[in-house]
Each structure stands twice: as structure tokens, then as C-alpha cells.
Amino acid sequence: MATESASKATKxxxxxxxxxxxxxxxxxxxxxxxxxxxxSIGGVGLFSTSRSVTSETAASYYSEEGMIxxxxxxxxxxxxxxxQISPVTINIAGPPSLFEEVFGTRLVxxxxxxxxxxxxETTATFVDSPDTDLAGLISTENTAFADVxxxxxIEEPIYFMAGESPFAPTKAYWHLRVPGDISAGCNADRAHxxxxxxxxxxxxxxxxxxxxxxxFSRRGxxxxxxxxxxxxxxxxxxxxxxxxxxxxxxLATAPGIxxxxxxxxxxxxxxxxxxxxxxxxxxxxxxxxxxxxxGPLSAADTALAAAIASAVASGIIVxxxxxxxxxxxxxxxxxxxxxxxxxxxxxxxxxASSYSSGFASNIYPGRNVPDVSGLVGMQPGASYxxxxxxxxxxxxxxxxxxxxxxxxxxxxxxxxxxxxxxxxAAPQVAGVCALIKEACGKLTPTQVRSILTATAxxxxxxxxALGNTAGPGFxxxxxxxxxxAYKAVLSAKVKCIPIIGPPVIQPSKLIKLASGRRLAGDAxxxxxxxxxxxxxLLEQAILESNDDLGL
Amino acid sequence: MPxxxxxxxxxxxxxxxxxxxxxxxxxxxxxxxxxxxxxxxGLTRFFRSSGFDVGPLVAISFTISGPSASFRDLxxxxxxxxxxxxxxxxxxxLPDDLRRHVLAVSFAAPPDFGPxxx
Numbered sequence: 001m002a003t004e005s006a007s008k009a010t011k012x013x014x015x016x017x018x019x020x021x022x023x024x025x026x027x028x029x030x031x032x033x034x035x036x037x038x039x040s041i042g043g044v045g046l047f048s049t050s051r052s053v054t055s056e057t058a059a060s061y062y063s064e065e066g067m068i069x070x071x072x073x074x075x076x077x078x079x080x081x082x083x084q085i086s087p088v089t090i091n092i093a094g095p096p097s098l099f100e101e102v103f104g105t106r107l108v109x110x111x112x113x114x115x116x117x118x119x120x121e122t123t124a125t126f127v128d129s130p131d132t133d134l135a136g137l138i139s140t141e142n143t144a145f146a147d148v149x150x151x152x153x154i155e156e157p158i159y160f161m162a163g164e165s166p167f168a169p170t171k172a173y174w175h176l177r178v179p180g181d182i183s184a185g186c187n188a189d190r191a192h193x194x195x196x197x198x199x200x201x202x203x204x205x206x207x208x209x210x211x212x213x214x215x216f217s218r219r220g221x222x223x224x225x226x227x228x229x230x231x232x233x234x235x236x237x238x239x240x241x242x243x244x245x246x247x248x249x250x251l252a253t254a255p256g257i258x259x260x261x262x263x264x265x266x267x268x269x270x271x272x273x274x275x276x277x278x279x280x281x282x283x284x285x286x287x288x289x290x291x292x293x294x295g296p297l298s299a300a301d302t303a304l305a306a307a308i309a310s311a312v313a314s315g316i317i318v319x320x321x322x323x324x325x326x327x328x329x330x331x332x333x334x335x336x337x338x339x340x341x342x343x344x345x346x347x348x349x350x351x352a353s354s355y356s357s358g359f360a361s362n363i364y365p366g367r368n369v370p371d372v373s374g375l376v377g378m379q380p381g382a383s384y385x386x387x388x389x390x391x392x393x394x395x396x397x398x399x400x401x402x403x404x405x406x407x408x409x410x411x412x413x414x415x416x417x418x419x420x421x422x423x424x425a426a427p428q429v430a431g432v433c434a435l436i437k438e439a440c441g442k443l444t445p446t447q448v449r450s451i452l453t454a455t456a457x458x459x460x461x462x463x464x465a466l467g468n469t470a471g472p473g474f475x476x477x478x479x480x481x482x483x484x485a486y487k488a489v490l491s492a493k494v495k496c497i498p499i500i501g502p503p504v505i506q507p508s509k510l511i512k513l514a515s516g517r518r519l520a521g522d523a524x525x526x527x528x529x530x531x532x533x534x535x536x537l538l539e540q541a542i543l544e545s546n547d548d549l550g551l
Numbered sequence: 552m553p554x555x556x557x558x559x560x561x562x563x564x565x566x567x568x569x570x571x572x573x574x575x576x577x578x579x580x581x582x583x584x585x586x587x588x589x590x591x592x593g594l595t596r597f598f599r600s601s602g603f604d605v606g607p608l609v610a611i612s613f614t615i616s617g618p619s620a621s622f623r624d625l626x627x628x629x630x631x632x633x634x635x636x637x638x639x640x641x642x643x644x645l646p647d648d649l650r651r652h653v654l655a656v657s658f659a660a661p662p663d664f665g666p667x668x669x
Contacts, residue, residue: 231616242666288662298655303657306611323664
């Protein structure tokens with residue numbers, strides 16, 4: 001058995017900056033992440049060596065496979081979540097109280113000076129065990145783990161781990177990348193090339209927050225400062241990662257939008273939603289909800305329904321996820337654009353996502369959802385879209401390593417994670433709504449939803465998470481199918497043709513631009529303009545013509 | 552929960568016209584569900600005087616925010632710590648003339664999908 005452990009007596013700071021202990025300024029986090037080091041085969045512990053750990057010396061800190069397995073198993077039995085296992089360390093997570101109980105220590109917080117991205121000098125909260133001299137080290141000496149672990153290193157604040165790449169890591173499994181694959185999959189590229197990018201359209205997302213990942217700055221997206229919802233803090237951080245990742249979906253389909261995040265703590269999602277509405281956006285995108293199969297609604301849900309209804313009544317398009325195997329509320333509210341999921345295979349064929357919801361509402365009779373679908377992965381885990389997130393955030397850690405699916409085989413601090421669900425589909429569709437609004441700003445939320453439904457690509461195979469099977473036409477698996485941004489924009493443009501009285505239009509120009517084919521019969525020949533009925537015929541003819549041309 | 556921790560809850564008001572309470576609230580009907588403006592103003596004053604930050608009335612509700620100690624003082628000890636469902640607070644300490652206008656003071660339930668479960 002190895003002879004050295006991270007003992008209280010033998011610690012030295014070994015180049016670690018001297019710490020200045022002060023009274024705790026922050027409470028301990030609810031979950032603590034750490035690296036447990038199984039005893040090294042070289043006999044000298046990873047945390048007690050005086051040598052630098054380099055590629056040349058790393059092998060001596062490897063551990064025997066049996067030792068690693070035993071340590072991981074016992075850590076799990078003790079209650080820790082084992083997130084990732086490497087030859088050197090085991091990545092674990094658990095509440096601080098569990099660390100204290102298992103390793104016989106007490107944990108404290110320590111505010112230390114740090115420099116964040118952009119050379120911003122500030123402080124960050126570190127968690128530490130006062131029993132050791134090495135910063136962030138928990139001793140395993142005289143614990144039940146002394147025979148298999150030489151110490152446990154507490155993860156440090158993510159601020160130090162700056163340097164996320166603006167480019168997604170490459171992985172061998174089938175997945176989509178932002179922005180290109182999402183844009184192409186939703187047929188938004190053609191709208192972008194036609195000059196429709198969502199420019200001038202204000203989209204607000206209500207989610208876990210937004211982090212200024214280099215992915216966004218490299219692409220020059222337009223962001224307004226994060227707005228803090230009720231009882232939230234840290235506007236510069238997205239501790240969960242969900243909001244940051246989902247924002248990339250909206251920007252993939254509508255790169256020209258003016259984007260704002262309202263950070264929510266989900267103890268008052270209504271207040272956060274109302275904060276979003278108060279910003280006066282064109283579109284609110286929400287990738288969350290609860291499962292409500294039957295009524296009556298609670299008081300909180302009633303208030304949320306009223307907030308949504310009020311926003312829509314004022315002209316705001318409200319987009320919600322339909323759910324991931326849930327009877328999603330507010331995704332079933334009659335006023336929202338409810339978004340389901342379609343899975344695109346490598347050969348671009350489409351099927352209903354087995355991860356997504358679609359259903360006939362029991363709460364609102366006659367309400368069938370979704371209204372349209374976006375791109376979503378399959379069970380298990382829907383690890384399908386590689387999205388930028390704050391390095392070391394909850395999603396970064398929880399999805400890291402392991403086997404795909406549901407793990408994404410990225411590292412726990414690289415600032416990228418593969419996930420989707422209708423959480424991803426909703427902002428994709430919100431982006432398409434922005435394209436529609438740019439193409440025809442006068443459209444009402446109901447009209448925009450009708451366009452999305454009328455122009456979607458029908459999906460005829462697959463079964464969704466609630467057991468509804470896709471078939472020709474509208475169904476409860478995908479609604480009308482996958483959103484088609486380009487067709488939706490074309491349809492919106494036609495809606496903006498003035499039809500109030502003759503003469504207002506020369507349809508022949510439109511016809512020539514679209515296909516050169518004669519359209520809409522006699523209506524196109526009349527010199528006095530077109531009627532509303534003729535406009536509808538014309539719109540349908542343009543879409544059919546473009547289909548003929550493969551547009 | 553530390554007394555200084557900031558919390559936020561939603562005050563949900565009853566409609567001024569009780570007959571509409573049973574119908575679903577949509578963009579077409581939401582105006583009919585509006586609460587009494589006088590009641591909303593009275594409740595706003597009351598919560599401000601009780602130490603809360605009070606948001607604007609939106610549709611049928613408004614937000615109150617403040618330290619957990621303020622919530623405990625007015626609503627009792629049960630606050631949303633580690634719960635799964637929504638939590639409606641005890642209204643017994645609200646003045647009678649205002650309480651009858653309040654459907655609930657509620658902490659919303661954490662979502663079943665979204666952050667934490669994408």
C-alpha cells in the first residue's frame with residue numbers, strides 16, 4: 001500500500017499563493033465539485049509531491065485500475081455523484097455536508113482576489129478545508145477512504161478557467177453544431193441570404209442567465225445587458241448554463257436580433273416573465289415549464305397564464321417549449337407558440353423526437369400542441385446540439401465525459417455541452433418568429449403562429465415521448481412538422497402586400513420574381529390589384545411554385 | 552434559510568367581477584379578469600409599508616420582494632426551501648379588507664423541465 005497521504009502534518013503550500021483567511025462572506029454552495037485522487041502507483045501522492053506534474057511525470061500519478069474502481073464504488077456508496085473517472089482522479093459532486101461528514105472536516109468559504117476575463121479585478125468565493133495547508137485540499141487521513149484516496153481537491157471558481165474556445169469541440173457521434181447546422185436544418189440560411197436575419201427585432205429570453213462566451217463575441221451578435229429577475233444576482237454568470245446554451249439556438253436562426261436575457265431563479269418565474277414583458281420586446285422565448293395533465297391550475301399558474309395572455313394581447317409573441325415527456329404548461333396555453341421536437345438524421349431525413357412532447361390539452365379543450373417543431377435529439381438525454389455554456393457550470397459538469405448518450409464526452413470545464421430538448425427547439429422557433437417579424441412587422445402573434453404552422457415541413461415517421469405517432473398532416477407527435485424559416489418568411493412577405501383596395505400591386509412582378517410561372521389565375525391579370533382572397537391564393541401559389549423549383 | 556436572503560413571491564388577485572373566475576384566461580379574456588384597481592393600490596401600499604419591494608400590477612398579479620425575515624414576519628415560518636411544488640403562503644395576517652381581494656401569495660414551483668433538466 002502506498003505510504004503517503006495528504007496529511008495534516010506534511011502539507012506545504014508548494015507555490016500556491018498565500019491565503020488570507022477572513023470571515024466567510026458567502027454561504028457554502030449547495031453542491032460542491034471535487035477531484036478525488038486514488039493512491040498513485042508511483043508511491044508519491046499527487047497533492048504531496050514536490051515535483052511538477054507534467055506529461056513526462058504524469059504516469060507516476062496514475063492509479064491502479066482496481067484501486068480506481070474501488071474508490072469510485074465506495075464514493076458512490078457514501079453518497080457522492082461520480083461524474084467522471086480518469087487515470088489520475090475521480091470527479092465527484094455532493095453537498096458540502098457530505099464532504100464534511102465523510103472526510104471528517106469542516107468546510108469554509110474564503111473570498112480571494114481574482115482577475116476575470118477582460119482583466120477585471122474582483123473577488124471570488126473559494127471553498128476550503130482549514131485542516132490542510134494546501135489550498136482547496138481535503139485530507140483523507142484517518143478516514144474510511146485513507147486506503148484508497150490520497151486526498152480530495154475542491155474545484156475552484158470557474159472564473160479562473162477562462163479561455164473557452166469560440167469553436168465547439170469535435171465529437172464523433174451524430175450531433176448538430178451552432179449556428180450552421182441549426183440554421184440549415186430549420187431552412188433559415190436561405191432567409192439570411194435574402195437579407196432577413198431578424199434585424200431590428202427584439203427577442204427576450206427568460207432563463208437561467210447569460211454568460212459572455214467567446215462563441216458569441218466572435219460572431220458579433222447583438223446583446224443587451226442581462227436583466228436580473230426578482231431575487232436573482234450575478235448578472236455576468238450563468239451558473240446553470242441552460243440560458244446561455246439556448247440563446248445560441250435563437251441566434252442560429254436569427255443572427256441579427258437584439259437579444260436580452262432575463263435571469264430567473266424559478267421561485268418567481270412570473271415576476272421574471274413580467275420583467276421580460278416590461279422590456280417591450282417583439283418576442284419572449286421560454287424554454288421551461290411544468291407538467292400539468294389536468295386542471296385546475298394553481299394560483300401561480302393562473303397568474304402566469306394571465307401574464308402570458310396580457311403579453312400576447314399587447315402584441316408580444318410568446319414562445320414556450322411543449323415539454324420533454326411532460327404535459328407542458330405554459331406550453332399548452334392557447335396564446336403561446338408551443339414548440340415540439342423533430343430529430344434530423346445524418347441523411348437529413350426527419351422523424352418525431354422520442355424526447356419531445358405533443359398532446360391534446362385537457363386543461364384547454366381543443367388545444368392541440370405543438371404548433372410547430374424545432375430540432376431536438378432522441379432518448380436518452382437528447383444530447384444532440386453542441387452548445388456554448390459557461391465553463392464549469394452545472395451542465396458542463398453534469399454532461400461531461402462518459403459515454404454518449406446521454407453524456408457528451410466533453411470535459412467538465414471546457415464551456416461546451418451537448419443537449420437539446422424542446423428547450424432548444426423553442427428558441428430556434430423564436431428566432432424564426434423574428435425573421436417573420438422583420439419580413440412583415442404588422443403581423444399579430446396569432447398570424448405569426450398561423451404562418452409557422454402553414455409552412456412547416458410535414459414529418460411522417462417516429463413517435464414522441466408521450467407515445468403519439470407522426471403521420472401525414474397535423475399530428476400530436478410534431479404538430480405540423482419542422483419549422484421552415486424560409487417558407488415562413490416568404491409567406492410573411494406576401495402578408496405584407498397591401499390589399500386594401502385597387503390599384504395596389506402589380507402581381508406579375510411577384511410572379512416573375514418567384515418563378516416566372518403564371519400564378520393565381522385571373523386575379524393576376526386584373527389591373528386593379530388583388531383582393532384578400534386572391535392574396536391568399538397568390539401566397540399558396542408562390543409557395544407551391546417554390547416547392548416546384550426546389551427552393 | 553438566512554434572514555437576509557432575498558426572496559420574491561407573486562401576489563395573485565381575484566377578479567373584480569367574480570363571475571369570470573371560472574373561465575380560462577387568454578388574450579381574449581384577460582381584460583375581464585382584471586382585479587379592482589383600488590384593491591391593487593391598497594395592497595401595494597400595504598406591502599410597501601411592510602418592508603417589501605413591490606412590482607407593478609401585470610394582468611392579475613404583482614411581485615413582492617424582500618428579505619426572508621420580512622416574509623416570515625408577515626406570512627409565518629414556512630418558506631420555499633428544498634420544496635418541489637408551488638407554495639402558497641398563509642394570508643391570515645393580511646388586513647381583512649385587503650385579504651378578500653387576494654387569491655394567493657405564491658412561490659411558483661420550480662419547473663419540471665428547463666434549467667436543471669434540459
